[in-house]
Amino acid sequence: MPFPRRFFSTDPATLARALLGQRLVRVLDDGTRLAGLIVETEAYLGPRDRAAHSFGGRRTPRNEAMYGRGGTAYVYFTYGMHYCFNVVAGDEGEPVAVLIRALEPTEGIERMLALRSGSRPRRKALAPAALCRGPANLCQALAIARSLNGIDLTRDPRLFVEQGLSAHGAGVVRTPRIGIDYAGHWAKRLLRFHLHGHPAVSGRRSRASKGA
């Protein structure tokens, strides 16, 4: 069962934390079901947040979905080649969202591999934990693209969030967000949430967190 509206209609930092451990499900046109547990998220706080696409109240065709109800999908294209997927938080008119940065793949791994390999031939085989590591990789593995921008995650059969593993609540840590160095002091806010030491979390592997 997809999570209902009230799950999403909260502030983005709370939602970012609540999404950890939950299951993101993608159903392809041919009925194939792909899914993974959310292990890394980032909150974007709206007009006051220098790193948010809605900073200063900016509202354009690209970021229009951010202004929708909580539970709306915000998918955008960036760097000329990548898609990123956000879950809109808050209420209608509040341009706040949570970027989904990484999943632990649980269903449809073979299909995800094919979707990831489609772009370029690879020298090394892709480990399952690497399939959905990073916001753009995740979108490629789940075939999330522009056609899903603006859909209602509480109703759409193609993409939704459902109950995952509550046991994953234990090792949650907060860090600064990634890739927003231009955002001044907002770059330092602890708005990135992830499961500590999880192999599917993006960023450089460190010797210390490798095994844990």
Place this chain on the structure above:
DNA sequence: ATGACGATTTACT
């Protein structure tokens, strides 16, 4: 019409 710029990823020195 034009130019600067990414909520990234990958490869290479």
Place this chain on the structure above:
DNA sequence: GTAAATCGTCATA
């Protein structure tokens, strides 16, 4: 650590 890939979007003119 640094750089390239690659192009839609938006502010400016």
